[in-house]
Amino acid sequence: MKHLLSMADLDRDAIRTLFTTAAEMHDVQRREVKKLPALRGRTVINLFFEDSTRTRSSFEIAGKWLSADTINITGKGSSTSKGESLRDTVLTICAMGVDALVMRHSASGAAQQVSQWVDAVVINAGDGTHEHPTQALLDAYSLERALGGLEGRKVAIVGDLTHSRVFRSNVIGLATLGAEVTAVAPPTLMPSGVEAWSHQAGFAVSHDLDEVLPQVDAVMMLRVQKERMAGGFFPSPREYTVGYGLTRQRLASLRPGTPILHPGPMNRGLEIAPEAADAAASLVLDQVSAGVAIRMSVLYHLLAGEDATA
Ligand code: NCD
Numbered sequence: 001m002k003h004l005l006s007m008a009d010l011d012r013d014a015i016r017t018l019f020t021t022a023a024e025m026h027d028v029q030r031r032e033v034k035k036l037p038a039l040r041g042r043t044v045i046n047l048f049f050e051d052s053t054r055t056r057s058s059f060e061i062a063g064k065w066l067s068a069d070t071i072n073i074t075g076k077g078s079s080t081s082k083g084e085s086l087r088d089t090v091l092t093i094c095a096m097g098v099d100a101l102v103m104r105h106s107a108s109g110a111a112q113q114v115s116q117w118v119d120a121v122v123i124n125a126g127d128g129t130h131e132h133p134t135q136a137l138l139d140a141y142s143l144e145r146a147l148g149g150l151e152g153r154k155v156a157i158v159g160d161l162t163h164s165r166v167f168r169s170n171v172i173g174l175a176t177l178g179a180e181v182t183a184v185a186p187p188t189l190m191p192s193g194v195e196a197w198s199h200q201a202g203f204a205v206s207h208d209l210d211e212v213l214p215q216v217d218a219v220m221m222l223r224v225q226k227e228r229m230a231g232g233f234f235p236s237p238r239e240y241t242v243g244y245g246l247t248r249q250r251l252a253s254l255r256p257g258t259p260i261l262h263p264g265p266m267n268r269g270l271e272i273a274p275e276a277a278d279a280a281a282s283l284v285l286d287q288v289s290a291g292v293a294i295r296m297s298v299l300y301h302l303l304a305g306e307d308a309t310a
Contacts, residue, residue, distance in 0.1 A: 003115045003122040004298055007133045007172035015176060019141050021297035022290070028065065029293055038304050039068035042099045047090070048125070049075035049105045054264055054288055055125050055135070059102045062295035068099075068303070086110065087117055094118040100303055103127075108165075121302045129163050129228065135263050136169035138294040140177055142287045143218055146259040151178035156212050158184040158244060159222030159271050162191050163229070166222060166263050175202050182216070184209050186243060188233045189224075209244055213253045220261040221246050221272045237270055246276040259283050 001009055010018070028034055044063040048056050056072065063070035073093070075081065080089050090101065100121040103111050108128035115122040126132040144150050155174055161167045161183055174181050181203040183194065190205065191197070198205050206212050213219065224240065234240045241247060246260065251273070254260075260272075260282045268274050277284060 002302070003111075003124075004133050004302060005112050005115060005122065005124045006131045007136050007169045007176070009133070010137075010173070010176065012176050015137070015140070015173065018137060018294070018297045018301060019144070021300060022137075022141055022293040025062075025065075025296040025300075026290070026293040028296075029289065034065045035067055036065060037067050038300055039063065039066040042068040042303050043097065044068045044070045044100045044102060044299065044303075045093055045098050046070065046072045046102045046125075047078075047093065047104070048072070049080065049103075049110075050126065052104060052125070054291060055104065055132075058288070058291040059123075059125065059134075059295050059299075061292050062299055065292075066296055066299055068299065086114070090114050090118055094120050100299065123298060123302065126165055128165065129168075130165050131169045132165040133169050133173075134291070134295055134298055135166050136173035137298070138287055138290045139166075139170055139220065139261055139263065140173050140179075141294055142283050142290045143179075143259060143261065144177070145290075146283055146286070147217060150174065153179045153217040154182065154215060155179050155218045155220060156182045156184055156209075156216045157220045157222065158209060158212075158246070160189045160224045160233075161185045161194075161222065162189045162233075163225040164222050170220065171201055171203055180204070182206055182212050184212050184244070186234060186240075209250070210253065213250060214255070216254070216258065218259040218261065219246065219254065220263075221266075221276070222263070223265060224267055224271055241270055245270060246272045248273050248275045251276050251279065254281075257281050261287060263287065 046056050046059050060070050098120050102123045102125050104125040106128050108130035110127045111124035184206045262284050266272050
C-alpha cells in the first residue's frame, strides 16, 4: 500500500500491524523526551482546505515526534484563495520535494484524485462526506483498548450519518475487525441507499435510539454538521436532542461502564449532554491521545518503507 485513502485499503492484518506500532508510539507519548529518529530527513505537508483542530495538530505532532519536517498549509492562506486549481497547488507543493501529503478537502474523492497526480504518499485526512480513515483507526484502537477486543462487540453509531465521513470509515473498519455496527439516525440524516449498503457492508439500521442503547457495548455519537446542511434536516435543535441526543436520561439506559465515543468537535447539549461527554466511561480524550499514536504509526509505515499491508 502506497497511500491511505480509505479504510477499505486495510485488511485485518494491516490494521493489527498499525495498532501494534501505535501501542509502541503510545508509550513514547508518555515519555518526557518524545523524539524518535525514524523519519529524519523526511518532509510531511499538512494541506488542509477545511477547518480542523485535532486532526491537523495531531498529524503535525506525530510527524515532529518522528523527526520529520512538518509544514502546515491551509486553504485560506494558500494560493487556492487566489484561484489556483487543486492540481496546480499540489503539483507546486510536491515540486519542492515532499515525501507525504496529509490532505483534507471538502470534495469527496479529492485525496484519491491527488494521489494520481503526485509521487508523494497521500494520506486522506477527510474528504468531504466520503472517508476519514485515520479517525476510524484511532476510534477502533481506543475502543479495542477499552473493551479488550472488538470481535462480536455491538457498537451503535449515532447522529448525522448523511454528512459523516467518520461514519463511512468506521463502518468499514469496525466490520473488518469483527464488530457489529448499528447505524442510528433520523430518516432525514440517514444516507440515501442505506438499505442496500447496510446489507452489503453488514451493519444494522435503526431510527430508535432508545431501543438500541441498552443492547450495545459502546456508543459513538457523531456531530450534527451544520456547515454541510443547506436546509431543514430536523425541525429544531430541541427536537433533535429529544430524539437522538445522548442525554442525561439516556445515559441511565446504557449498561454501566459502556464506552462513549465522539470524534469531536462536540456540540454539547445538542447530540451529547455534558454529563455524557464528561462521564467516567467517556473515551473522548483517549481518542485524541490515541490519534497522535495512530498517526505516528501510519506515517511510520507509509514513509519508513515497512509496508503495513505487505
Ligand atoms: C470529524 C471530521 O472532521 O470529519 N472530526 C475530526 O476529524 N475530529 C468529525 C466532525 O467534523 O464532526
